[in-house]
Amino acid sequence: MCPGRNVVLLTASLVLGDLLRQRRFTPERPLDTDQVPGTLSPFHLRFTVSRG
Numbered sequence: 001m002c003p004g005r006n007v008v009l010l011t012a013s014l015v016l017g018d019l020l021r022q023r024r025f026t027p028e029r030p031l032d033t034d035q036v037p038g039t040l041s042p043f044h045l046r047f048t049v050s051r052g
């Protein structure tokens with residue numbers, strides 16, 4: 001297993017947390033987070049970004 005795994009997860013979490021604090025992300029298509037399927041591709045999600 002990659003020994004850098006926790007460094008990568010921590011860094012990505014901090015970057016995402018900072019982005020969420022600074023901007024408002026609105027999904028371009030409705031996203032029901034109660035019913036997100038396991039097959040949802042994160043590569044196809046699109047968000048409109050505005051100053052939060």
Ligand code: HEM
Binds near residue numbers: 002003004007008
């Ligand atoms: C997005 C970032 C990263 C990805 C996707 C990634 C992915 C991987 C993968 C797939 C392996 C092979 C695991 C295996 O053989 O089963 C690996 C091994 C390794 N990774 Fe990463 N890694 C990342 C970041 C890092 C970082 C930041 C470090 C160091 C600070 C690191 C250090 C290593 C080392 C030393 C190995 C070899 C482990 C061994 O010899 O068994 N990686 N990584």
